Amino acid sequence: MFNPEMETIAPDKLREIQNARLLATVERMWNNVPYYRQRMQEAGISPADIHSVEDLPKLPFITKKDFREQYPYGMLGVPRDQIVRIHASSGTTGKPTVAAYTRADIEAWAECGARCLGCGGGNASDVFQVSYGYGLFTGGLGMHYAGEKLGAAVIPTSAGNTEKQLMLMQDLGVTLLCCTPSYALQIAEVAQRLGIDLHALPLKAGFFGAEPWTDAMRRHIEQAFPLKALDIYGMTELSGPGVAHECLEQNGLHVWEDYFYPEIIDPDTGEPLPDGQQGELVVTCLAKEGMPLIRYRTRDITRILPGRDCPCGRTHRRIARLRGRTDDMLIIRGVNVFPSQIEDVLIRIDGVLPNYLITVDRQGNLDTMEIKVEVTEQSFTDHIKGLEALRDDIAAKLKSVITVGARIVLVEPNSLARGLGKAKRVVDLRKL
Amino acid sequence: MKITQVSIFLENRSGRIADVLAVLAGANINIRALSLADTQDFGILRLMVDRPDDALAALKAARYTAIPTAVLAVEVPDAPGGLHSILSALSSHNLNVEYMYAFVGRKTEKALVVFRFDDPIVDDAIKALLAAGISILGPDAVKDI
Structure with a gap:
């Protein structure tokens, strides 16, 4: 002390x-x-x-x-x-x-x-x-x-x-x-x-x-x-x-x-x-x-x-x-979602780096959420169906936690910006 | 019998393949055959190259997700029914092909087909093909095609 x-x-x-x-x-x-x-x-x-x-x-x-x-x-x-x-x-x-x-x-x-x-x-x-x-x-x-x-x-x-x-x-x-x-x-x-x-x-x-x-x-x-x-x-x-x-x-x-x-x-x-x-x-x-x-x-x-x-x-x-x-809380289709909840799910899935970007948008009157996650060598098996299974697994686990559906997009490692200070995890494109 | 294919995870957006090819060109890697599988968001680029280990090292250094995959390369008689005879030999043993792509070599009159099987059955596939009198190329043969 x-x-x-x-x-x-x-x-x-x-x-x-x-x-x-x-x-x-x-x-x-x-x-x-x-x-x-x-x-x-x-x-x-x-x-x-x-x-x-x-x-x-x-x-x-x-x-x-x-x-x-x-x-x-x-x-x-x-x-x-x-x-x-x-x-x-x-x-x-x-x-x-x-x-x-x-x-x-x-x-x-x-x-x-x-x-x-x-x-x-x-x-x-x-x-x-x-x-x-x-x-x-x-x-x-x-x-x-x-x-x-x-x-x-x-x-x-x-x-x-x-x-x-x-x-x-x-x-x-x-x-x-x-x-x-x-x-x-x-x-x-x-x-x-x-x-x-x-x-x-x-x-x-x-x-x-x-x-x-x-x-x-x-x-x-x-x-x-x-x-x-x-x-x-x-x-x-x-x-x-x-x-x-x-x-x-x-x-x-x-x-x-x-x-x-x-x-x-x-x-x-x-x-x-x-x-x-x-x-x-x-x-x-x-x-x-x-x-x-x-x-x-x-x-x-x-x-x-x-x-x-x-x-x-x-x-x-x-x-x-x-x-x-x-301030960080997102309201998606009326549901409160914290980026930390999403991070918590992603980090438990093998083969996904704890780096992600949430993009929220609105199409018509419906909020949409897209989450980009990085794929690592561990999770890459040379099979399209393996990658699709990974994507669907992430989507299902997220939905069970945050209750709203999100479109998962698998991206290359290091394609998401790495912050030196506070990481930018959310892009909200809705004009609210 | 098995040869090394290089598989690369790519996002489905413009310029990604060109970027990979630039990395390989920079490492003086020669591409013998190429196949692309894609979905709306992402794809897998599969390559037969002259020096797979060097290609993987160069891609990893450039921070791509790239892994070696064991595949079989088979010579196919360049005549009607040539490919059918090979697939018949496999299906008669109930061996499922994960994916395949064909290309034509420079130094042989024959077409070449790359087969990917799931790990547990690749050895059965080798047995079935050899039993049917079909020749499977070794790593050295691939370098020269």
């Missing part, structure tokens, strides 16, 4: 810290963020109404829309001269989402990241390869500072130039790796092509995130690399990677509750749900200065695992692995 005192803190002590930090955050927003003060006034409350995290449901939500409307500086909690760093997430529509950090924010972010690395057994003796992209994206620099905070030897390879990544991984004796799970699989593919035995490397843990991934994909990565593949959670609005992380139990992600207070709500009504129930994750940042955030609607669907009794000893509550974002 990186910070055993805080990671195993008694729940009542943790609650004291949360309450004190929440009050300071509400005060800061009331005083420094005019738009949120107005929202509180519209809700008929003032900082005097907030005494503890129990009072959170009284406070208004903040959404992605607020970030857009307050772009770029409307959400600053401090004068701009106290900001030392600005990141931005790739806005798929219009302006990016901007995150601004004070020096203390950068420090707190590194602390949380270092705890994440500790979850994978990381310590100062490790060699840590950061294959997330460096730049506006929070992944690269966020994990870089986390690694330095831990005291590990950080190699800032960023994403891309996979052959060189592999050379450094071998030559420098990398023990910890972080990147998107899809890029991890690409590294494995290139290693196989080059005849590099990844299992001869001293790797011990991988920190994978920035896109939803399944347990089946985890097994795939763990077969390809001699490491424990762990799930890291975060988002630009909250600071970046390192909000929550899986420990070696691989059973839920510990939310660093002294910095981030999690709630689960019904996404339709906004009502809070008890621990154990699935809904939308809402996070309050308890210590952020640059861009304080109260009740941010992440659009991520998960549940809080009841209890604080993880065998690892950490007392911070866990969220379940994410099944996908409400």
